[in-house]
Amino acid sequence: MRSYGQYCSIAKALDVVGDRWTLLIIRELLIRGACRYTDLRNGLPGIATNLLSDRIRELESAGLIRREDAPPPIATTLFHLTESGAELLPVLDAIGRWGVRYMIEPADSDEFRGHWFTFPVSFFLHDRDPDGPPVSIELRTASDPVVIEISGGSAHTRLGTAAAPGLILQGEPQLILALLAGRLTAAEAAGRGLQISGDTGVLHRVLPEPAVAP
Secondary structure, eight states: OOOOOSSSHHHHHHHHSSSTTTTHHHHHHHHHOBOOHOOOOOOOOHHHHHHHHHHHHHHHHHHHHEEOOOTTTOOOOEEOOOOOHHHHHHHHHHHHHHHHHGSOOOOTTOOOGGGGGGHHHHHHHHOOTTOOOOOEEEOOOOSSOOOOOOOEEEEEEEEOSSSSSSSSESSSSHHHHHHHHSOOOHHHHHTOOOOOETTTTTHHHSOOOOOOOO
16 A cells, blocks of 8 residues: 555545545445445446455455455355444545536546435435425436435435336436436426426425525
8 A cells, every 4th residue: 555654644544545446435335335346346337357356455454344255145245344434424425515516517438327326315405394205206317226215304315216206307317416406497407308207396395495506
């Protein structure tokens, strides 16, 4: 592990997590929980297999992740965050909030995975009717579908589909993000190609009044 050689807490932290891909590995484990090696590779498009292996070993050595040999029927190695690794959540939350400004115009080559909506959803959506019935919003892009579950004052995401979603948003990730961030109204997003079906009133429950742009 390379070191800045500085007696400074920021430098010491970057000695551990400052290498390319390291914080994105932490991101995957924070969002998805325990992951197989193949799960991590899928969530890190563009990483070389040898580099992923190297980063995993470095993070294990630093005490940020641990591995577990899961018994049948899984019968594979699972990677988990340790308590120290999980303490990076507010760090990634702050970086993610700061970085939203650079998501307005994605590059043509940008990859996307549905579960990456998790951090933006936590930034922008809040259940303003905690006593209301549970509702869900299904997000459909070219990647795996994701469901936002809204109930009891909270809004959180999970991979998969909903049995009876109250609202379905289907289209480009940047249009979905712009709608959830309050940068576009439902009508404006639909006019730009976002397919919206179901009860748009669900949005009024989770978007702030007035909607706040990132």
